[in-house]
Amino acid sequence: MSDVMEDYLKAIYVLESEEGPPVSTSAIADRLGKTPPTVTSMLEKLADRELIHREKYKGVELSDDGRTLALEVLRHHRLIEAYLAEHLGYSWSEVHDEADTLEHHISEEFERRVAASLDDPAVDPHGDPIPGIDLEPPADDGSRPLTTAAVGDRVVIARVSDRDDEELEYLDRAGIVPGTTVEVVDVAPFGMVTVAVDGGEQSLPESVAASVRVRATEADNGVPDEEVSGA
Amino acid sequence: MSDVMEDYLKAIYVLESEEGPPVSTSAIADRLGKTPPTVTSMLEKLADRELIHREKYKGVELSDDGRTLALEVLRHHRLIEAYLAEHLGYSWSEVHDEADTLEHHISEEFERRVAASLDDPAVDPHGDPIPGIDLEPPADDGSRPLTTAAVGDRVVIARVSDRDDEELEYLDRAGIVPGTTVEVVDVAPFGMVTVAVDGGEQSLPESVAASVRVRATEADNGVPDEEVSGA
DNA sequence: TATAAGTTTTAGCGTCGTCTAATTCGACAC
């Protein structure tokens, strides 16, 4: 297993969760910043090792072995992010790039010790679930994209995509961090979402709002809990 | 700079300190577990980049740039070792292999934060000096190989080679750790050295004794300080 | 159902780091 192969498996895992299998060559190429021919040849190699199921021209799907490997890398990534934030003073917006490299280069011993010193955390600083030592896919956490919220909803920020530094810095300054409660005050054309957070209001372009996932507030299952204005 | 190139520079640096320049192709090959032709071709590349001075068939020597790079990697290695021991509960005999990989994959930010959280340590868990942020070669620490000590000498363990796990475990169990004071009670033929440490006595084969460096006890400069029996 | 558009794969190439086998070099002994 090279670090390159690990990145492919991780990418396929995440794309499967986002869009469902099968995952296309071009989706992987986009996410990894490689060209499609490069991806095709790596997919052949992964299929040879039976880490993925592949149907030519149709796309790929992780095998059980491949999924386990992907979860292992994801566990490393998220444990490292949590550790950097908790013990080395990184902010949650700085953590991703460091983890993206280190995830491939730590020993199982290191993984164990980091997990122990963190007391086996369930989520990383972006709110993403950390796979357990069993390497089973984490259960659905019940969050949904902010873009699916209606005006008047009060929701808790559950997860924020960790892939874009700038976006993360922006959300950080806006006070939109995992755990915060916000109220949706407007949904404009083209998906721009305006939320009330702490004192002020923040407007998020569709692209940003789509990468923020929210959950209904406390023991509230889906029904808007205060203002009942439609949109 | 690939991680492979970094390992070559680090190896050349250490070999220069141990044997002095020029460093031979085969010495590098031995230390790195590569074949001589492999080393030759990497040396050509390093010479192209002016990281080393090279005279064909004669050997190589680090350039100023190459030495700085080597010290950077060494700083990473030793800071990481110190951090693993101090903050993650590794024993000083477990630390080396983890650091040997991680040294190539941490950011400058990570280096800074680790150094800060350790309060800028001067030595790693094996007693080896950690190069400072200035990346100047550390000054001579006044230690010398245990094999040069005479019977009757009381000395402090200064440094222990970190390259052999088994040897390290053995020394650890024997109580021969950096900072301990020992007395040389015998030097047998073929270099076997017997020292008194704590209660008991420990005999070390020449190969092991050669990798242990000692310093005269407290403000003592070279003159044997108690028993004065020759050998 | 034929064709065009977009996606994917194939072909062919380059770089990096590694190896084995063959050759060349240098130092030392005679």
Next chain:
DNA sequence: GTGTCGAATTAGACGACGCTAAAACTTATA
């Protein structure tokens, strides 16, 4: 001087990964 032997380099190959350009396939549309 010349020969010999060990060390170093050259020659030639290979596996990973990456790319561009060309060909093949799928799918959506006319």
